[in-house]
Amino acid sequence: MDNLRKGFPVLEQYTYLNTAASGLLPEKVWEFRQEHDLDFLIKASLLKDKQGELLTEVRESVGRLFGCAPNRVALVPNFSYGFNSLLESIEKPKKALLLENDYPSITWPVKSRNFELIWARQDEDLEDNILRKIEKEQPDFFVFSIVQYISGVKLSLDFLKGLKEKYPELILIADGTQYMGTEVFDFEASGIDVVLSSCYKWLNAGYGNGFMLFSENVQGKLAPKHLGFNSLQGKYKAHEENFIGKFEPGHQDTLNHGSLKVAIDLIEKIGLSRIEEEISALKNCARERFLAAGLLEEWTGKRENFSPIFNIKGDDKLYAKLTGEGIITSQRGNGIRISTHYFNTKKDLDHLFSVLNI
Missing domain, CATH: 3.90.1150.10 (Aspartate Aminotransferase, domain 1)
Incomplete structure (x- = not known):
């Protein structure tokens, strides 16, 4: 130990x-950050000329660790940026199911848009409360934290998988910020349609990096609207209609995303x-x-x-x-x-x- x-x-x-408030910065990540900025100081654009290779490695590392094809991994600065972009990609009006007392960065962005809101109570009957709301209200999507930030209550992954099997048209959108990095997770097998996560907590990657994982079947149900020159740059983003590129419209920070790659290397070394x-x-x-x-x-x-x-x-x-x-x-x-x-x-x-x- x-x-x-x-x-x-x-x-x-x-x-x-x-x-749960802030993960630690490993020395290996700190060393990478020192070397990266020294290289930027000395090389300037010569370093940035290779940013596509680094970002591809980050995307592939995230996909490998969490069981998601790299062409369905988007790199974002944090959960909130990605989540707000995601909500803009959902055509309105739609009906959303939320959990009472969930993380404000989930509930506030949904409430601020023109969605019909349904709430499930968090108590000893949590999963039954969710099922009853879905059966009665037939929401279009369910947004939730896998792990609640105040109580630590964790939704059963078996429950979520069963939910998707019973209601295949229901879009499941999960905040994994308080979960990713705490146990083995296979996104492809989870039944969840979208997982978003910041990486400064349990992944110990520092601030300014996050990711989004998308299932194959959800892409036709979302219409992302963000677009920029970077939407077309790099491996897995080859053409204008590329899906993940629309969540990556601008220049990306190789310092922060590179830190995530080093943090994942450390996790994979430990297992x-x-x-x-x-x-x-x-x-x-x-x-x-x-x-x-x-x-x-x-x-x-x-x-x-x-x-x-x-x-x-x-x-x-x-x-x-x-x-x-x-x-x-x-x-x-x-x-x-x-x-x-x-x-x-x-x-x-x-x-x-x-x-x-x-």
Whole structure:
């Protein structure tokens, strides 16, 4: 386990349990960024002449890691940019299903457009609530976070796949920002039509990079409107009607997208399956202790599907105490959000448990 902590200097100073807010920058990514900007300083356009090759490598790395053909991977600066572009590609009027209390960067952009809105309640009957709304209202698309940013509640991937099988015309659009990088994920087999993600959290790629994954059957149902010179540049974007190019209209940042490539290289070196195992051991340990201490809302704590994000009961005083002990967390909702990644250890959790007196 200790060798997984190498390359993250912040872990020498803090008990970092805050990946759900911001992932760590690995030394390998930092080194790439230093070398990239030095090359840009010295070479200027000579470096940018090769940007197509780098961006192709990034696109192929994303596709390889998450099981999506590279010609259906779009590179965007972040989730919100890609999501707003996606919403503009959906002809209106349409009926949208959303989850109550989902991430504002999902709900606000949908509410700001001319869609008819339907809401599913988040409680112990979450999946049944979704099914009932779909059966009754017949929405055109369902937008959701795979993992909820406050509670850490995770939607079952089997449920989502079954949903697509039962309602093949329903477009499933997922925010994977709090999910991608926590476990093995096969997009092609998921039944989800579009996954969008920023990469500064669980992928540890720094800020300014994100991606969109598209299923084959969704392309004819979307009409992206953005277009620019870069829409036609590079491999997989060969002609004017190219689909992913319309989500990449302008110059792309090789520094930030290149950082994603290096971050994925690191993940592949460790192995996403091993990362999943490390996260699973930590989240199981944390949930057991939090539940025993009565620190979790019962329905979220006892779900079969759960993420490494927990919102424990706590106020400003407890948050200040944790911070004073060098334990980095976030205040979200009515509690304190704890999140564990593969570079965390049982020692980190023991420090947290000690301060919490549980």
